[in-house]
Amino acid sequence: MPTDAVREDIRRFLTSRRARLTPQQAGLPDFGGRRRVSGLRRSEVAQLAAISVEYYTRLERGNVGGVSEEILDSLANALRLDDVERAHLAALVRAAGTSHRAGDRDGKASHIRxxxxxxxxxxxxxxxxxxxxxxxxxxxxxxxxxxxxxxxxxxxxxxxxxxxxxxxxxxxxxxxxxxxxxxxxxxxxxxxxxxxxxxxxxxxxxxxxxxxxxxxxxxxxxxxxxxxxxxxxxxxxxxxxxxxxxxxxxxxxxxxxxxxxxxxxxxxxxxxxxxxxxxxxAAPLTHTAGPPGTPPGSSRPDAPTG
The missing domain is CATH 3.30.450.180 (Beta-Lactamase)
Known part of the structure; x- marks a missing residue:
């Protein structure tokens, strides 16, 4: 995923997490009146995370270079992220600061010991x-x-x-x-x-x-x-x-x-x-995950699946 795409994912992720929270859920006072945005405003997220609006806006745009773990933790608390979402945000931030390496694990492991x-x-x-x-x-x-x-x-x-x-x-x-x-x-x-x-x-x-x-x-x-x-x-x-x-x-x-x-x-x-x-x-014991009819004990074909 190109760096620009990672930044776009950061933007969309933070925007979607901000949109799902109401001021009441975030513990902010509700002064009534019509709100022009669903969920929290950027200024409210910044207030909850104890950072400036300008800095939060930069982060939401995917410009996360140099952001500290403390800031990410404050931001995660402000947006009420669960453990999975916190890990996801941290992974996106790491991805935004790395270039492609041939040794990157691609998740498509296929060898079964x-x-x-x-x-x-x-x-x-x-x-x-x-x-x-x-x-x-x-x-x-x-x-x-x-x-x-x-x-x-x-x-x-x-x-x-x-x-x-x-x-x-x-x-x-x-x-x-x-x-x-x-x-x-x-x-x-x-x-x-x-x-x-x-x-x-x-x-x-x-x-x-x-x-x-x-x-x-x-x-x-x-x-x-x-x-x-x-x-x-x-x-x-x-x-x-x-x-x-x-x-x-x-x-x-x-x-x-x-x-x-x-x-x-x-x-x-x-x-x-x-x-x-x-x-x-249950069919007779087989080691393959292929279609029915594969001979028992045969090895899984290493066919590309996308």
Missing amino acids: PSVRQVLDAMTGAAAFVRNAHLDVLATNRLARALYREALDTTDLPPNLARFVFLDPRARRFYRDWERIAHDAVGSLRTEAARTPHNTDLADLIDELTAHSTEFAAHWDAHDVEYYRSGQQHFHHPDVGDLDLDYDALEIPADPGLTIVTYSIAATAPHAPAFMRLREH
Whole structure:
């Protein structure tokens, strides 16, 4: 991402965070009267951050050279940023001050070590897969293949979850809370885009999704950011019906950019019988995340996906 584009992202991010806050939410007195801007004025953000209006205006325009951590912290407090948004702002500021380096991690890690595959195979009671920061699915266990069989039913290698969410009509039936999934998928990609601003593969993926999905474009323009960590996800599986599963995203420290995502369920949960039926639908063990029919144990083709 060119420096000018990073500055524009900083401008839009700060503007969007300012627009969502009312004076009352920020703890400022409301003197009544008609306001010409939605949310806070620049002068009010500057007041809350204890900086001059001129300095805040410069920051909002993306001119962040030399800004201190203390100023960023004050600004984050003024705008009521959460931990994910604070990290995102810091990443944008770093990106604005760096040039492209050939060694930049691009988030498209694809090598799965044998021991990681063994961990997936050992998870017989949970659906588990490995994905990278582009939301490419790189490896699955039996239950994950059964759970995500529609998302994996694609000629794209490796399959990409963002493409499935926005470009495959089956996703709206599969994800019972599709809007939240769509929001979180875009927020995850935007977080990665700030961390790796010169990532051309990710830029190509974002351009593709923007061109083919107006909903992706609208979510992207909102500048929301997310970390996918843990919670509950609501599915409607074509074979077993509704499933409410607990998910956890486990980053692999030895493999930066790779994450193991697991889905499990308590034995006493209402949808536990449906999950047991899903296990009966699970295909024979396979190490590939490619389309159904790939020979068991075969290696994942290193095919470009954008």
